[in-house]
Amino acid sequence: QTVVTQEPSFSVSPGGTVTLTCGLSSGSVSTSYYPSWYQQTPGQAPRTLIYSTNTRSSGVPDRFSGSILGNKAALTITGAQADDESDYYCVLYVTSGISVFGGGTKLTVL
Amino acid sequence: QVQLVESGGGVVRPGRSLRLACEASGFTFSSSDMHWVRQAPGKGLEWVAVIWYDGSNKYYGDSVKGRFTISRDNAKNTLYLQMDSLRAEDTAVYYCARGTTHFDYWGQGTLVTVSS
Numbered sequence: 198q199t200v201v202t203q204e205p206s207f208s209v210s211p212g213g214t215v216t217l218t219c220g221l222s223s224g225s226v227s228t229s230y231y232p233s234w235y236q237q238t239p240g241q242a243p244r245t246l247i248y249s250t251n252t253r254s255s256g257v258p259d260r261f262s263g264s265i266l267g268n269k270a271a272l273t274i275t276g277a278q279a280d281d282e283s284d285y286y287c288v289l290y291v292t293s294g295i296s297v298f299g300g301g302t303k304l305t306v307l
Numbered sequence: 308q309v310q311l312v313e314s315g316g317g318v319v320r321p322g323r324s325l326r327l328a329c330e331a332s333g334f335t336f337s338s339s340d341m342h343w344v345r346q347a348p349g350k351g352l353e354w355v356a357v358i359w360y361d362g363s364n365k366y367y368g369d370s371v372k373g374r375f376t377i378s379r380d381n382a383k384n385t386l387y388l389q390m391d392s393l394r395a396e397d398t399a400v401y402y403c404a405r406g407t408t409h410f411d412y413w414g415q416g417t418l419v420t421v422s423s
């Protein structure tokens with residue numbers, strides 16, 4: 198069974214930079230997993246931020262960026278703003294048809 | 308513009324069944340793979356199932372395999388999720404989403420509550 202790992206929580210100061218990561222309990226994340234990232238605020242549907250490792254979804258500010266760092270996928274927010282305070286989820290496309298969510302990271306901006 | 312509108316949620320007793328629907332508009336539904344994703348209260352997102360654009364392949368998460376069935380009607384631009392043998396742990400908001408390697412559009416979700 199594939200387990201996708203994320204930091205449960207993270208905090209960043211306004212204007213600061215933060216990198217959230219997305220790993221595998223066994224093995225390394227590569228572009229072959231097509232890592233994607235989603236932002237969700239309470240009571241709202243998820244919003245797609247990044248797909249295929251580093252492609253920004255339409256309308257997403259360029260302060261959000263995706264990459265592979267070491268053996269993990271990463272979401273970097275540069276110049277964090279108050280309304281970036283949300284839950285962030287990564288998804289890995291692990292095999293034909295099957296996607297797995299990470300547990301999510303709760304980001305606090307303070 | 309792209310719209311995904313879920314319906315069919317409600318309160319149901321354990322062991323009973325419920326069918327969710329997701330009506331799509333603003334894109335070529337018959338060319339799009341479609342998913343169901345759920346979120347239990349206060350918990351994270353969980354991938355539930357996918358159906359390929361033509362209905363030829365369907366895959367399920369381990370927690371719903373054998374109890375839930377995903378289907379689609381391309382003539383009606385509608386995705387379905389038949390949920391049988393419901394359990395308390397199936398209580399969640401259920402979202403439909405479009406995509407193959409990622410989810411590019413999401414519905415607003417429909418709440419399913421399994422309770423006696």
